Amino acid sequence: MDDIPSYSEAGIDVLDAFYQDYVAAIFFFEDEHHESVYERILLRLIPTIRSFKVICLGGKSKVIAKAKEQRPAGAKWLFVLDKDFDDLLGSIFVHSDVYYLRAFSLENYLIDLSGVISLAVEMNPRGLTVRAARERCVVFPAYMLRLRTSLERIARLFVVARRHRVEIATTKLSVDDLLEGAEDDDPVPTEEWYGQYLGRFLGALPKAAEWLAQEELLRGELDRAFVRDMRVTFPVVPVGDQLCGKHLLGCLLRAAQSWLGVPFRELDVVELYARLAAHVDLKRLSFLEHAISADHPDLLQV
Numbered sequence: 001m002d003d004i005p006s007y008s009e010a011g012i013d014v015l016d017a018f019y020q021d022y023v024a025a026i027f028f029f030e031d032e033h034h035e036s037v038y039e040r041i042l043l044r045l046i047p048t049i050r051s052f053k054v055i056c057l058g059g060k061s062k063v064i065a066k067a068k069e070q071r072p073a074g075a076k077w078l079f080v081l082d083k084d085f086d087d088l089l090g091s092i093f094v095h096s097d098v099y100y101l102r103a104f105s106l107e108n109y110l111i112d113l114s115g116v117i118s119l120a121v122e123m124n125p126r127g128l129t130v131r132a133a134r135e136r137c138v139v140f141p142a143y144m145l146r147l148r149t150s151l152e153r154i155a156r157l158f159v160v161a162r163r164h165r166v167e168i169a170t171t172k173l174s175v176d177d178l179l180e181g182a183e184d185d186d187p188v189p190t191e192e193w194y195g196q197y198l199g200r201f202l203g204a205l206p207k208a209a210e211w212l213a214q215e216e217l218l219r220g221e222l223d224r225a226f227v228r229d230m231r232v233t234f235p236v237v238p239v240g241d242q243l244c245g246k247h248l249l250g251c252l253l254r255a256a257q258s259w260l261g262v263p264f265r266e267l268d269v270v271e272l273y274a275r276l277a278a279h280v281d282l283k284r285l286s287f288l289e290h291a292i293s294a295d296h297p298d299l300l301q302v
Contacts, residue, residue: 016055016066020074024050025299028066028079031106032058037273038080038106045282045289048300060084067095076296080288082106084171087234088159088226088242094233099291102235103284104171107245110273111252113140115280120262122275128260136259143188147251150189151243154178154197156225158244160218161201164209168201175250187254235287 016026029038035054042049053075057063060081067079079098082105086092092100103109117133158170169177181190202213212218226242228234253264253272264272293300 016053016075016077019053020072022051023053023075025052025076025078025296027052027054028063028077029054029056030058030060030063030082031056033270034106034273037270037277040274040277041282041285044277045285046292046300050299050301052299064093064095067093067098076299078292078296083237083241085159085162085242087228087232087237089162090229090232092232092234097295099288100234101285102237102287103241103245104243105245106273107249108241108243109245109282109285110276110280111245111249112280113137115276116252116256117260118279119264119275120256120260122279123262123264124260128262133260137256139259143186143255144252147188147248147255148240148243150194151247151251152239153222154189154194154247155243156222157198157201159225159242160212160221163221164212165206166201166204166209167206168204171244171246173247175247175254178247179251179254184254185258187251187258 016028019026027038027042031037034056038054038056042052042054057066063079063081067077071077077097079095081093081098081100083101084104086100101109117130117137120133121128121130160166161168161170178189178193179187181193182188205212212221226239256262257264267275
């Protein structure tokens with residue numbers, strides 16, 4: 001997708017000023033260079049929306065800083081944030097026209113077998129049909145159950161690490177790192193990987209959290225990992241949506257590549273996400289459409 005313009009950090013900072021008088025709304029998202037992905041999602045999700053521009057600022061802190069700025073006349077500013085672990089860590093940012101995804105990140109909403117199959121057939125129309133692809137993906141339910149079970153255990157440890165300020169990589173781990181030692185045709189983190197990561201976690205405990213080295217106390221923290229502070233106001237989130245979407249989707253696409261023989265991993269990540277966004281079922285994002293439409297009916301074409 002080489003025809004998609006990219007901007008320097010300084011250029012992004014003033015991009016909104018350029019479009020302020022030319023569109024009805026400017027949507028700010030986190031993921032750098034993903035403008036085409038979110039534009040495609042918004043057009044599918046809110047087909048009656050008037051003219052808009054998507055700007056991806058390159059990080060949650062930058063979106064939050066933008067939301068705190070004084071709003072100029074002209075286009076409305078709307079901000080969409082990944083949930084990440086914010087609800088579990090008590091760091092939900094509440095501000096006007098700020099909307100949160102209810103799952104961990106965008107990738108959680110791209111996990112849709114029908115969408116993956118449609119993209120696979122699009123990429124290999126001569127060698128693959130939808131029916132044949134479905135037959136090859138018959139193991140999908142069992143695979144996803146094993147993958148989610150594995151990633152849930154890992155996510156619980158990630159949350160405990162973040163709560164207790166353990167200096168260890170968590171959701172920033174690459175999918176390749178996560179799958180070290182796993183079979184190519186069964187991309188699920190191994191028991192050995194979890195044991196090694198747990199060892200690194202224990203070795204990185206800060207002094208204030210050394211008590212977590214006691215197995216029983218750590219088990220209690222892991223059991224409570226997805227329990228939120230009662231003061232946090234946020235919709236109920238199913239366990240599957242607490243899992244890192246990048247890890248979930250990355251593992252699934254490796255499995256699907258093995259099942260279908262389609263080179264998903266050769267695609268640039270922005271192209272991959274943009275093409276998936278054209279095929280996946282977006283019903284789980286309907287809450288975002290309802291919220292924006294209710295708050296800003298003037299953005300919709302009559």
